[in-house]
Amino acid sequence: MRTIGAGAVSASLTGAAMVAESKPGPPEKILDATDTVKLKLNINGVNYAVLVEPRWTLLFVLREAIGLTGTKEGCGRGECGACTVLIDDIPRYACMTLAVEAEGRRITTIEGLMTGEELGPVQKAFLEEDAFQCGYCTPGQVMAVEGLLRKTPEPSMDEIRTGVSGNLCRCGAYHHIFRAARKAAIRKTR
Amino acid sequence: MAEDGTIYYTNGLPVPDTPAPGEEPEFWKETDVVGKRTPRVDAYERVSGTAVYPSDIKLPNMIYGAILRCPHAHAKVKKVDAGRAEKMPGVRALITGDSPEAGGLKWKYRGYSGPLFDAHCRFEGEVVAAVAADTPYQAWDAVHAIDVEYDVLPHVVDHNLALTGKAPEVHDQGNLAGTDEYERGDVAGGFAEADVVLEQNYETGCQLHTPMELHGCVADWEGDRLTIWESSQGVYAVQSVLSGILGMPLSKVRVIGHYMGGGFGSKLWPGKYTVLAALMAKQAARPVKMILTREETFLCVGNRPPNTMRLKAGVKKDGTLTAFDFECIGPSGAYPGGGTEIVDWLVRDLYQCDNVRCLSRDVYIHAGTARPFRAPGHPQGSWALEQMMDDLAEKIGMDPIELRLKNIPSISQGRGIPYTRTGLKDCIERGAERFGWKDAVKRAREQNRSGSHIKRGVGMGACLWIVGGGGPPSTVVIKLFRDGSVNLNMGASDIGTGTKTIMAMVAAEELGVKPDVIQIEHADTGTTQYATPSGGSKTVPTEAPTVRNAAIDVKRQIIQMAAEDLGAPAVDLDYEGSEIVSMKDKSKRIQVTDVSGLKKRGVVIGVGYRGPNPKNKSVNPFAAQFCELEVNTKTGEMKILRFLGAHDSGRVMNRLTYDNQVFGGIVMGIGFGMTEFRQLDANQTGKLCNRNWHDYKLPTALDVPVDMESLPIEIDDPEANNTGAKGLGEPVTIPTASAIANALYMATGIRFTKAPVHPMEMRRRLSAGKEG
Numbered sequence: 001m002r003t004i005g006a007g008a009v010s011a012s013l014t015g016a017a018m019v020a021e022s023k024p025g026p027p028e029k030i031l032d033a034t035d036t037v038k039l040k041l042n043i044n045g046v047n048y049a050v051l052v053e054p055r056w057t058l059l060f061v062l063r064e065a066i067g068l069t070g071t072k073e074g075c076g077r078g079e080c081g082a083c084t085v086l087i088d089d090i091p092r093y094a095c096m097t098l099a100v101e102a103e104g105r106r107i108t109t110i111e112g113l114m115t116g117e118e119l120g121p122v123q124k125a126f127l128e129e130d131a132f133q134c135g136y137c138t139p140g141q142v143m144a145v146e147g148l149l150r151k152t153p154e155p156s157m158d159e160i161r162t163g164v165s166g167n168l169c170r171c172g173a174y175h176h177i178f179r180a181a182r183k184a185a186i187r188k189t190r
Numbered sequence: 191m192a193e194d195g196t197i198y199y200t201n202g203l204p205v206p207d208t209p210a211p212g213e214e215p216e217f218w219k220e221t222d223v224v225g226k227r228t229p230r231v232d233a234y235e236r237v238s239g240t241a242v243y244p245s246d247i248k249l250p251n252m253i254y255g256a257i258l259r260c261p262h263a264h265a266k267v268k269k270v271d272a273g274r275a276e277k278m279p280g281v282r283a284l285i286t287g288d289s290p291e292a293g294g295l296k297w298k299y300r301g302y303s304g305p306l307f308d309a310h311c312r313f314e315g316e317v318v319a320a321v322a323a324d325t326p327y328q329a330w331d332a333v334h335a336i337d338v339e340y341d342v343l344p345h346v347v348d349h350n351l352a353l354t355g356k357a358p359e360v361h362d363q364g365n366l367a368g369t370d371e372y373e374r375g376d377v378a379g380g381f382a383e384a385d386v387v388l389e390q391n392y393e394t395g396c397q398l399h400t401p402m403e404l405h406g407c408v409a410d411w412e413g414d415r416l417t418i419w420e421s422s423q424g425v426y427a428v429q430s431v432l433s434g435i436l437g438m439p440l441s442k443v444r445v446i447g448h449y450m451g452g453g454f455g456s457k458l459w460p461g462k463y464t465v466l467a468a469l470m471a472k473q474a475a476r477p478v479k480m481i482l483t484r485e486e487t488f489l490c491v492g493n494r495p496p497n498t499m500r501l502k503a504g505v506k507k508d509g510t511l512t513a514f515d516f517e518c519i520g521p522s523g524a525y526p527g528g529g530t531e532i533v534d535w536l537v538r539d540l541y542q543c544d545n546v547r548c549l550s551r552d553v554y555i556h557a558g559t560a561r562p563f564r565a566p567g568h569p570q571g572s573w574a575l576e577q578m579m580d581d582l583a584e585k586i587g588m589d590p591i592e593l594r595l596k597n598i599p600s601i602s603q604g605r606g607i608p609y610t611r612t613g614l615k616d617c618i619e620r621g622a623e624r625f626g627w628k629d630a631v632k633r634a635r636e637q638n639r640s641g642s643h644i645k646r647g648v649g650m651g652a653c654l655w656i657v658g659g660g661g662p663p664s665t666v667v668i669k670l671f672r673d674g675s676v677n678l679n680m681g682a683s684d685i686g687t688g689t690k691t692i693m694a695m696v697a698a699e700e701l702g703v704k705p706d707v708i709q710i711e712h713a714d715t716g717t718t719q720y721a722t723p724s725g726g727s728k729t730v731p732t733e734a735p736t737v738r739n740a741a742i743d744v745k746r747q748i749i750q751m752a753a754e755d756l757g758a759p760a761v762d763l764d765y766e767g768s769e770i771v772s773m774k775d776k777s778k779r780i781q782v783t784d785v786s787g788l789k790k791r792g793v794v795i796g797v798g799y800r801g802p803n804p805k806n807k808s809v810n811p812f813a814a815q816f817c818e819l820e821v822n823t824k825t826g827e828m829k830i831l832r833f834l835g836a837h838d839s840g841r842v843m844n845r846l847t848y849d850n851q852v853f854g855g856i857v858m859g860i861g862f863g864m865t866e867f868r869q870l871d872a873n874q875t876g877k878l879c880n881r882n883w884h885d886y887k888l889p890t891a892l893d894v895p896v897d898m899e900s901l902p903i904e905i906d907d908p909e910a911n912n913t914g915a916k917g918l919g920e921p922v923t924i925p926t927a928s929a930i931a932n933a934l935y936m937a938t939g940i941r942f943t944k945a946p947v948h949p950m951e952m953r954r955r956l957s958a959g960k961e962g
């Protein structure tokens with residue numbers, strides 16, 4: 001398989017929020033860079049079957065193979081956090097995660113925080129507090145806050161700042177991001 | 191300095207006129223929608239991930255481009271062998287300087303034109319070849335398989351060495367890119383009059399824009415028509431450049447840029463990458479997505495040039511400024527890019543001073559070409575001027591705030607004409623009061639006397655911004671549908687400043703509808719009106735009055751129609767919310783949606799044009815910022831405790847996004863003053879040492895204070911335009927670093943004349959102080 005046009009990806013939408021039980025682990029033999037492997041990814045509660053090159057990052061597979069472009073690329077090398085997703089509820093840089101490493105894990109992207117067309121509580125707080133400008137770092141910031149609140153439902157201001165300190169915002173919307181995080185925390189715990 | 195007509199954000203672009211708008215509406219006295227804290231009209235898209243940025247575009251059959259760039263600061267390409275690369279898996283298009291497609295194509299800088307593929311590479315990052323393949327991985331595999339033979343040549347990357355005569359010449363005519371001289375009054379006489387004369391050298395680091403969305407585009411051909419989705423501040427600028435290079439009619443180049451992930455000046459124009467994407471898309475007969483890597487954005491899409499400055503200033507004991515003598519040198523880079531452009535403007539214009547001389551020398555070096563960066567020149571000039579003001583104040587025993595207030599000019603001295611309004615005095619005065627300046631100074635002095643190794647300082651800086659009044663051309667079309675919903679069509683980009691939201695608010699204000707019934711179409715050369723790129727803090731003061739004119743055009747037509755329904759003359763009728771009411775007989779009223787003319791036609795279309803700016807008056811935003819910080823004199827760590835920005839940008843259009851802009855500008859200023867600098871390997875290779883966000887530090891959430899306050903200084907400015915709004919996006923980052931420097935001085939007694947002041951620099955200076 002040398003191309004990844006639309007036909008190269010078969011996305012199987014089971015609809016049910018099933019978490020695959022397969023254990024993650026390195027492939028037994030070392031593959032050639034351009035060999036493809038078959039992979040099942042559980043993203044936002046939906047199972048996707050994809051053919052990937054082992055060197056493809058989770059970020060690339062999300063954006064270019066599956067078409068979930070909410071997750072952004074700012075650097076591709078673990079510096080900015082624009083690509084933040086939750087893997088088993090923990091914020092991770094999708095650009096630093098190979099797709100093959102993510103098999104069997106529960107992946108949540110910005111799209112997964114929605115209920116249908118409804119925004120999730122963190123997203124709503126970002127909207128109300130204007131916690132962004134250009135919006136390009138925003139999905140990553142939202143995921144970082146979501147991850148923080150899943151672990152620490154009532155974070156202090158210091159915990160909030162540390163929680164998003166792996167997410168650069170070149171527009172400098174930090175102040176409003178802090179406010180949004182605090183608002184989301186209050187809403188979620190109420 | 192750039193004349194207003196050729197200000198940098200339209201440099202080199204043919205800018206059309208707009209027709210006269212007709213009678214301008216009255217200045218708003220009170221507003222119902224405008225000014226309120228309003229979440230953005232496109233916030234849902236941006237927080238849900240459904241907003242499609244250019245980098246998110248995925249077209250059927252699309253392939254991915256990658257560019258091979260010269261790894262040397264200065265070299266000649268002797269031979270490019272792409273034989274191996276061509277045969278690699280997935281490769282669909284490949285282009286080098288030898289390809290027929292590239293033949294004769296010219297790339298333009300300001301006043302300079304050279305081949306698209308220039309075998310003489312004058313900076314690290316110059317384009318050598320490009321590949322498009324089925325995946326970006328394959329494209330990069332192929333790029334790495336292209337063999338290039340270079341003749342590596344001697345370089346100069348230190349702008350201070352460029353004119354010494356010993357440096358290699360970047361261009362045949364030498365390394366001087368341009369000189370700008372300015373003089374008014376009698377400078378020598380001014381210094382003779384002064385009680386105190388100070389002279390100081392200053393240096394600022396090179397700041398790189400690195401917006402979060404990478405530079406890039408998607409190019410797609412349908413026959414002889416080209417569509418480009420570009421992450422851009424101005425789709426019409428991209429269209430103009432592309433049609434020029436490719437020799438195509440404007441109508442056949444469609445550029446779309448609905449969303450864009452930040453630009454700060456670096457996306458005012460397209461790049462060579464845009465042309466390469468178009469050429470390879472043609473070659474492969476498939477759409478090409480060309481998104482640069484982060485590393486490339488450090489090399490070749492612009493920078494705020496580093497500046498070396500000298501400022502000599504004279505003051506009388508009573509605080510009268512008698513003379514300024516300013517000199518500055520800075521690099522355009524490898525091609526003309528404005529290495530010292532408007533660095534001296536604050537010296538010329540901010541404070542009352544009759545005798546001023548400025549000399550700026552722009553030089554070429556073997557590094558990436560500068561591009562306008564948020565308030566070009568101003569943070570640099572501010573770094574020198576505002577520190578000098580504090581030093582002068584100290585020498586004559588005056589409070590720095592008082593010295594500034596003593597020197598508020600009544601006219602724009604740089605232009606020799608009055609300002610429409612100036613809020614400089616109010617920004618300083620009311621800002622200081624709100625900040626609690628006097629108490630803060632006292633608190634800091636007390637702490638510093640206490641013997642603690644944690645020292646405290648407060649500092650401030652004031653500024654204006656050279657433009658920020660906007661102006662023609664601009665055309666906006668508003669459609670009012672029979673159900674009362676509205677479509678607003680404008681060409682301008684929303685670069686994260688909330689433009690769309692503000693325009694919806696203006697239309698809503700006039701038409702008596704809610705902002706969320708307004709659908710906005712923008713930033714598409716195929717379907718929206720002409721606009722200059724969003725730069726120079728001109729988008730709101732340009733587009734908002736135009737939107738207002740368009741809405742008023744709609745209202746005029748609706749009133750005509752309502753006159754028939756109400757059986758009352760149109761002159762007696764006016765809008766009240768979403769009703770048309772007779773001013774003579776208030777019982778005669780009709781809902782807009784009930785107007786039969788509108789019902790019949792289904793839509794009424796209004797067109798608005800931007801009127802001219804006032805003649806012989808200068809429209810400028812003003813500001814003052816205040817900061818309090820602590821320095822750990824053992825470790826050199828600095829902690830900014832709080833910041834206050836007092837800004838006069840005329841009418842506040844949306845308080846929510848307004849505050850956000852103020853805070854964002856301060857954050858970027860903290861970067862300029864404390865963390866960001868480009869490090870070139872001047873002695874050995876000329877290459878860039880810090881080409882990623884690990885090595886080049888942006889302020890993070892932990893580097894900015896939680897305590898930030900925005901204090902709008904709202905002064906009615908009906909002469910500026912019919913909304914009274916002035917630019918905000920640039921002044922917000924001008925005085926930040928100088929306020930920090932002044933606070934550091936109070937904390938440590940050390941003058942930090944070299945930006946940025948990072949902990950290592952702080953430690954070094956603290957130790958040097960001890961030894962000295």
Ligand code: FES
Pocket residue numbers: 072073074075076077078079080081082083084093094095096
């Ligand atoms: S894109 Fe993953 S950290 Fe920047």
Ligand code: FES
Pocket residue numbers: 131132133134135136137138168169170171172173402451452686
């Ligand atoms: S909103 Fe633009 S980078 Fe954060």
